[in-house]
Amino acid sequence: MNADLHHLSGAYAVDALDDTERAAFESHLRGCADCRAEVAELTAAGHSLAALAQATPPPSLRASVLSGISQVRPLPPLPEDAAAPVPDAVFSVASGPVAAEASDAVVVPLRRRSRASTWLAGAAAAAVIAVGGLAWSPWSDDSGTLSPVDQVVAAADAVRVTSSKGELNAEVAYSRQLGRAAITVAGLPPAPEGKTYQLWFVGSDGVARSAGLLTPDADRRGSMVLEGDPSAAAAVGMTMEPAGGSTAPTSDPLVVLALA
Amino acid sequence: MMGDMTASSSGTSVPGEGALPHPDATASTTATASGQALADLLRRCARGDEAAFAELYDATSRRLFGLVLRIVRDHAMSEEVTQEVYLDIWRTSARFDPSRGSALSWMMTIAHRTAVDRVRSSEAARRRDDTHAATNQDIDFDATAEAAQASLEAQRVRRALATLTDAQRSAVELAYLGGYTHTEVAALLDLPLGTAKTRIRDGLIRLRDTMGVPA
Numbered sequence: 282m283n284a285d286l287h288h289l290s291g292a293y294a295v296d297a298l299d300d301t302e303r304a305a306f307e308s309h310l311r312g313c314a315d316c317r318a319e320v321a322e323l324t325a326a327g328h329s330l331a332a333l334a335q336a337t338p339p340p341s342l343r344a345s346v347l348s349g350i351s352q353v354r355p356l357p358p359l360p361e362d363a364a365a366p367v368p369d370a371v372f373s374v375a376s377g378p379v380a381a382e383a384s385d386a387v388v389v390p391l392r393r394r395s396r397a398s399t400w401l402a403g404a405a406a407a408a409v410i411a412v413g414g415l416a417w418s419p420w421s422d423d424s425g426t427l428s429p430v431d432q433v434v435a436a437a438d439a440v441r442v443t444s445s446k447g448e449l450n451a452e453v454a455y456s457r458q459l460g461r462a463a464i465t466v467a468g469l470p471p472a473p474e475g476k477t478y479q480l481w482f483v484g485s486d487g488v489a490r491s492a493g494l495l496t497p498d499a500d501r502r503g504s505m506v507l508e509g510d511p512s513a514a515a516a517v518g519m520t521m522e523p524a525g526g527s528t529a530p531t532s533d534p535l536v537v538l539a540l541a
Numbered sequence: 542m543m544g545d546m547t548a549s550s551s552g553t554s555v556p557g558e559g560a561l562p563h564p565d566a567t568a569s570t571t572a573t574a575s576g577q578a579l580a581d582l583l584r585r586c587a588r589g590d591e592a593a594f595a596e597l598y599d600a601t602s603r604r605l606f607g608l609v610l611r612i613v614r615d616h617a618m619s620e621e622v623t624q625e626v627y628l629d630i631w632r633t634s635a636r637f638d639p640s641r642g643s644a645l646s647w648m649m650t651i652a653h654r655t656a657v658d659r660v661r662s663s664e665a666a667r668r669r670d671d672t673h674a675a676t677n678q679d680i681d682f683d684a685t686a687e688a689a690q691a692s693l694e695a696q697r698v699r700r701a702l703a704t705l706t707d708a709q710r711s712a713v714e715l716a717y718l719g720g721y722t723h724t725e726v727a728a729l730l731d732l733p734l735g736t737a738k739t740r741i742r743d744g745l746i747r748l749r750d751t752m753g754v755p756a
Binding site for chain 2: 288289290291292294295296297298299317321322323324325326327328329330331332333334335336337338339342343345346347349350351353354355356357358359
C-alpha cells in the first residue's frame with residue numbers, strides 16, 4: 282500500500298489526484314516524512330512550468346483585489362503543530378447500546394479510545410482552511426429582516442469556518458456576543474429512510490452534545506441555528522443517526538469544523 | 542538532504558537521483574522577486590500590512606494570473622479565481638511555513654489548486670471544453686503567455702523540459718498546465734490506467750534534477 286501511495290507524490294504535487302485519492306494521500310503524508318520532502322521538491326519543480334504561462338492581469342483586477350482584502354482580517358498563525366493541542370481531547374464515537382435511545386440532548390461523557398482520533402484530528406485539518414473574519418458590511422441596514430441564521434452570520438464578531446468533503450460544503454458561523462452558532466450546508470443529499478442528520482457541539486474534553494437535527498431541502502441545502510451555547514465547544518460535527526436523533530454520535534462524522 | 546551543490550545552470554541533466562537545489566536555483570525567482578523578499582512581504586501581510594500586500598501582488602500577479610488563465614482559460618473566470626487566490630493568500634499569510642518551501646511556491650500552490658478545483662466543477666469544465674476541445678500533447682505554450690518568450694527563465698524551463706521523454710513531458714504538461722487528473726491524462730494520452738501517475742512523477746523528478754528547483 283505504501284509503495285502505491287509513494288507513487289502518487291508527483292500527481293499530488295500537480296493536483297492531478299481526484300478528491301478521494303487526494304484525501305488518502307494526505308493522510309499518508311502526515312506520517313511519511315520522505316513523501317513530504319519529495320512532494321515539496323516536486324511541487325516546486327511543477328511550478329517552474331508556470332514560467333511559460335505568465336500573463337499580465339488587467340489593472341482593474343489589482344483594484345478589486347486590494348479593495349477586497351481591506352475587509353478581511355488575516356488569520357492568526359497556527360499552533361506549532363496543528364495536531365498537538367488536542368492529543369488527549371479526542372472524541373470517541375459511542376458504540377453499542379449507550380446511544381440506543383433518543384431523548385433530550387444530554388451531555389454524554391465518552392470513553393477515549395484509539396479509533397477516536399478522527400473527529401478532532403479531522404477538525405484540525407479543517408481549521409487550516411478556516412475562513413475567519415467576516416467581511417462585515419456596515420452599510421447594509423437590513424438587519425430587521427435577517428433570518429436567525431443570517432443574524433449569526435452578520436454579527437459584528439462573527440467568525441466563519443468552512444469545510445468541504447466531496448460534494449458536501451459546510452460553513453459554521455459563530456458569534457460569542459450572541460452566544461450562538463449557525464450552520465449552512467450544501468450538497469447534502471436527503472437522509473435515507475429512517476435516518477436523520479444530527480449536529481453536535483464537541484468540547485475540547487471530547488464530550489459531544491447534540492446541537493439539533495438538520496433536514497436538507499430538495500436542493501440539498503440546509504441551514505439552522507445550532508441548539509445550545511457554542512462557547513465551550515471546540516468543534517461542530519455532523520453525523521447520520523437513526524430518525525429522531527441519538528444522545529451521542531453512533532457513526533463517524535460526515536464533517537467536522539473546528540471553532541478557532 | 543542536501544545533495545550535489547555544484548551549479549549546473551546549462552540545463553543539462555544532472556545524473557543521479559540525489560541532486561538537489563544548487564545555488565543557481567535562486568536565479569529562477571529573480572524574474573519576480575527574491576524568495577526572501579516575498580517571504581518578508583508575506584510576514585507583513587500576516588500583520589495586516591496592506592502596502593506589503595500590494596507589493597506582493599505586483600511582484601507575483603503576472604505569474605499567478607498567467608497560471609490561472611492557462612488552466613481556466615475563460616478570462617472573466619480567471620480574474621475571479623485570481624481574486625479568490627489573493628484573498629486566500631492574504632487571509633492565510635500567517636500560515637506560510639518557510640521550512641516547507643519558498644513563498645512563491647506556496648502562493649502558486651494555492652493558485653494552482655484553486656484553478657484546478659474550479660475547472661473540475663462541471664460548469665467550468667463545459668465552458669473550457671468549448672474553447673479547448675482538441676486537447677492533445679501539442680500544447681501551444683505561447684497561447685496566453687506575454688513576454689514569456691523573452692524570459693530567460695522560460696528558456697531554461699524549455700531546455701529542462703526537453704530532457705524529458707515525450708510521454709513524461711506530455712503527462713506533466715497536461716496535469717500541471719491543463720489541470721487534468723492523472724486518470725484523464727491517461728485517457729488523453731492513451732496510456733494504460735495507472736501509468737500516467739508514474740509518468741508525471743518521473744517527469745517531475747527529471748525536471749527537479751535538471752533545474753535544481755528549490756523546494
